[in-house]
Amino acid sequence: MKIAVCIKQVPDTEAEIKWDTQKGVLKRDSIDPITNPFDEFALEEALLTRENYDGEIVAITMGPERSSDVLRNALALTVNEVHRLTDDAFAGSDTYATASVLAAAIKKIGDVDIVFCGKQSTDGNTGVVGAELAAILGFSPLTYVSKIRTIDAANKKIVVERAIEGGTEVIEAKLPAVVSVIKGINEPRLPNLMGIRKAAKMEIPQWNADDLGVDKSKVGSAGSSTKVVEIAVPPPRGAGEILKGEIADVVNTLTDKLIDLKVIK
Numbered sequence: 726m727k728i729a730v731c732i733k734q735v736p737d738t739e740a741e742i743k744w745d746t747q748k749g750v751l752k753r754d755s756i757d758p759i760t761n762p763f764d765e766f767a768l769e770e771a772l773l774t775r776e777n778y779d780g781e782i783v784a785i786t787m788g789p790e791r792s793s794d795v796l797r798n799a800l801a802l803t804v805n806e807v808h809r810l811t812d813d814a815f816a817g818s819d820t821y822a823t824a825s826v827l828a829a830a831i832k833k834i835g836d837v838d839i840v841f842c843g844k845q846s847t848d849g850n851t852g853v854v855g856a857e858l859a860a861i862l863g864f865s866p867l868t869y870v871s872k873i874r875t876i877d878a879a880n881k882k883i884v885v886e887r888a889i890e891g892g893t894e895v896i897e898a899k900l901p902a903v904v905s906v907i908k909g910i911n912e913p914r915l916p917n918l919m920g921i922r923k924a925a926k927m928e929i930p931q932w933n934a935d936d937l938g939v940d941k942s943k944v945g946s947a948g949s950s951t952k953v954v955e956i957a958v959p960p961p962r963g964a965g966e967i968l969k970g971e972i973a974d975v976v977n978t979l980t981d982k983l984i985d986l987k988v989i990k
C-alpha cells in the first residue's frame with residue numbers, strides 16, 4: 726500500500742505570536758518553527774498503517790528551506806521517502822492553491838492509496854486543505870477521523886470512525902482516500918537518537934512548479950482566489966484589580982461590580 730502524509734511546519738504557538746498587520750501574515754521568522762501538532766498524529770497513523778498493512782510512506786511538505794526540518798523528523802521516524810515542494814511561485818498561496826500543489830505532488834508520487842493529513846494547522850487554522858485535496862484528486866474525503874477500523878487494500882476499502890457532535894460515525898469509503906485525523910487518534914512516538922543522526926545527514930529532495938507540472942499562474946498570491954485583507958490583534962488585557970479588606974466587604978464590592986458589568990442580575 727502506498728501512503729502519503731502531508732506535514733506542515735508552523736510557528737510554535739506557545740511562543741508569542743507576531744503579525745505583519747500590513748501584509749496580513751504571520752512574522753514567521755520571529756518564532757521557532759515546529760511540526761504542526763495535528764500532523765504528528767497524521768504521521769503516527771501513517772506509521773501504524775504501514776506496520777499493520779505493509780507498504781511505504783512518502784511525506785511531503787510545501788514550504789521554505791527551513792521546513793526541511795519537519796521532513797527530517799519524519800525520516801528519523803523511518804518514513805521511506807520525503808519531498809519538499811518549493812518554488813517562488815508558491816509564495817502567498819491560499820488554501821486551494823496549497824492543496825493544488827500538494828495534489829500535484831501526490832499525483833507525481835503515483836498510486837497513492839491513502840493520504841493522511843491533520844484536521845487543521847495551528848497557524849492558518851482553516852481546516853480545509855484535506856477536503857480540498859480530496860476534491861482535486863477525486864479521492865474519498867474522510868475528515869475528523871478518530872480511528873481507522875480496517876483497511877482492505879485488495880478490495881480498495883477503508884472503514885473509519887469520525888468524531889461528530891456527541892458521538893461517533895462509522896464510515897466505509899472507497900480507496901484512495903484522504904484521511905484528516907484529530908488529536909488523540911494515537912500517541913505519536915518520538916524518533917530515537919540513531920534515527921535522528923541518520924536523518925540529519927540525508928538530502929531532502931525538492932520538487933518545484935515545473936517538476937510538479939503546476940501552472941504558476943494558478944498558485945501563489947496572484948493565483949489565489951482569497952486574500953487576507955485585515956488582521957486585528959486583540960488589545961492586551963488590563964492589569965485587573967485585587968480587592969482587599971474584610972471578606973464580607975470584598976464579597977459586596979465584587980457583587981456590585983458583577984452587577985454593573987451585567988455578569989449577574
Ligand SMILES: Cc1cc2nc3c(=O)[nH]c(=O)nc-3n(C[C@H](O)[C@H](O)[C@H](O)COP(=O)(O)OP(=O)(O)OC[C@H]3O[C@@H](n4cnc5c(N)ncnc54)[C@H](O)[C@@H]3O)c2cc1C
Pocket residue numbers: 731732733734750761763764767785786787788816817818819820821823827841842843844845846847848849850851852853854855949951952953
Ligand atoms: C489568502 C491567504 C494568503 C496566505 N499567504 C501566505 C503567505 O504569504 N505566506 C505564508 O507562509 N502563508 C500564507 N498563507 C497560509 C498558507 O497558505 C496556508 O498554510 C495554507 O493556505 C494552508 O492553510 P491552513 O494552514 O489553514 O491548512 P489546514 O487546512 O488548517 O491544514 C490541514 C492539513 O493540511 C496539511 N497542510 C496544510 N498546509 C500544508 C503545507 N504547506 N504542507 C504540507 N501539508 C500541509 C496538513 O496536514 C494540515 O494538518 C496564506 C493563506 C491564505 C488563506
